[in-house]
Amino acid sequence: MSEAGDMGLVVVGAAGRMGQTLIRAIHTMPGARVAAAIERPDSAHLGKDAGELAGIGIIKVPIVDDPLPAFAKADGVLDFTAPAASVEFAGYAAQARIVHVIGTTGCSAEDNAKIAAAARHATIVKSGNMSLGVNLLAVLVEQAAKALDADDFDIEILEMHHRHKVDAPSGTALLLGEAAAKGRGIDLADNSVRVRDGHTGVRKTGSIGFATLRGGSVVGDHSVILAGTGERITLSHHAEDRAIFARGAVKAALWARGKKPGLYSMRDVLGLS
Numbered sequence: 001m002s003e004a005g006d007m008g009l010v011v012v013g014a015a016g017r018m019g020q021t022l023i024r025a026i027h028t029m030p031g032a033r034v035a036a037a038i039e040r041p042d043s044a045h046l047g048k049d050a051g052e053l054a055g056i057g058i059i060k061v062p063i064v065d066d067p068l069p070a071f072a073k074a075d076g077v078l079d080f081t082a083p084a085a086s087v088e089f090a091g092y093a094a095q096a097r098i099v100h101v102i103g104t105t106g107c108s109a110e111d112n113a114k115i116a117a118a119a120r121h122a123t124i125v126k127s128g129n130m131s132l133g134v135n136l137l138a139v140l141v142e143q144a145a146k147a148l149d150a151d152d153f154d155i156e157i158l159e160m161h162h163r164h165k166v167d168a169p170s171g172t173a174l175l176l177g178e179a180a181a182k183g184r185g186i187d188l189a190d191n192s193v194r195v196r197d198g199h200t201g202v203r204k205t206g207s208i209g210f211a212t213l214r215g216g217s218v219v220g221d222h223s224v225i226l227a228g229t230g231e232r233i234t235l236s237h238h239a240e241d242r243a244i245f246a247r248g249a250v251k252a253a254l255w256a257r258g259k260k261p262g263l264y265s266m267r268d269v270l271g272l273s
């Protein structure tokens with residue numbers, strides 16, 4: 001582990017959509033460097049240079065498959081992979097006592113409990129969306145949900161993503177749902193309607209509904225609709241480039257460096273808590 005100077009960051013899932021975007025972001029942001037790049041043991045990308053794959057030219061960091069030696073020498077990990085992988089990486093980050101930034105979505109309650117346990121020794125920042133815009137939107141959603149009575153305004157959350165996305169609702173939709181539930185002083189799990197099909201009956205007052213669209217190359221669109229009688233308020237965010245998530249993740253790692261172990265959110269990083 002380096003004591004001073006640029007923060008050495010391991011990018012896990014380095015060949016993925018976000019992995020490549022992270023390599024590019026680290027390259028342009030002061031204070032951080034790519035310490036290692038990890039993919040699965042059976043990945044077709046092993047041995048390739050992570051910078052060349054990401055389109056920035058050779059950075060002399062080959063993609064390898066063994067996280068342990070990489071974590072032991074690094075200051076932090078940027079992780080946009082898959083739930084089972086993020087749980088495993090959180091355990092390794094705890095062993096190495098380093099920063100772990102987790103952007104992976106679709107984690108179960110059990111996965112989240114394991115990540116929280118790892119945060120006793122690792123400094124973990126986890127968020128369904130690392131962008132400034134979405135985290136500010138969550139603050140606005142909480143305020144709007146608090147200001148508008150549940151008897152008068154129904155809350156629905158609509159999201160659209162590219163055709164390759166594997167989890168639904170998106171991590172961001174759930175983050176915005178949590179913000180709305182907080183504003184209303186209710187528990188999201190007990191009040192959410194995640195799917196509608198067939199004869200559903202009338203809408204339950206106070207519920208928070210989710211609708212999911214998938215198609216094409218959409219980076220990430222989210223709208224929170226507060227629908228009243230005769231009027232409707234829509235709070236929206238449109239992600240145009242994955243760089244907003246990657247820059248947020250690097251910023252989170254730099255913020256977390258030197259902080260006590262624990263589980264932090266992007267709201268903590270951005271001072272929006």
Ligand SMILES: NC(=O)C1=CN([C@@H]2O[C@H](COP(=O)(O)OP(=O)(O)OC[C@H]3O[C@@H](n4cnc5c(N)ncnc54)[C@H](OP(=O)(O)O)[C@@H]3O)[C@@H](O)[C@H]2O)C=CC1
Binds near residue numbers: 012013018039080130
């Ligand atoms: N919080 C946020 O701001 C954002 C979160 N995300 C989330 O990030 C995650 C990744 O998204 P995206 O980049 O589009 O997905 P990709 O499928 O393009 O990338 C994931 C990468 O992780 C690799 N991977 C999976 N498991 C392991 C493992 N055990 N060890 C090493 N590498 C592994 C995959 O390899 P392989 O293909 O072989 O499985 C793949 O290369 C998703 O959960 C997504 O929702 C995305 C954008 C922003």
Ligand SMILES: O=C(O)C1=N[C@H](C(=O)O)C[C@H](O)C1
Binds near residue numbers: 169172173
């Ligand atoms: O899978 C994606 O692409 C994205 N995932 C995150 C989510 O589930 O909300 C963040 C962003 O919307 C892109």
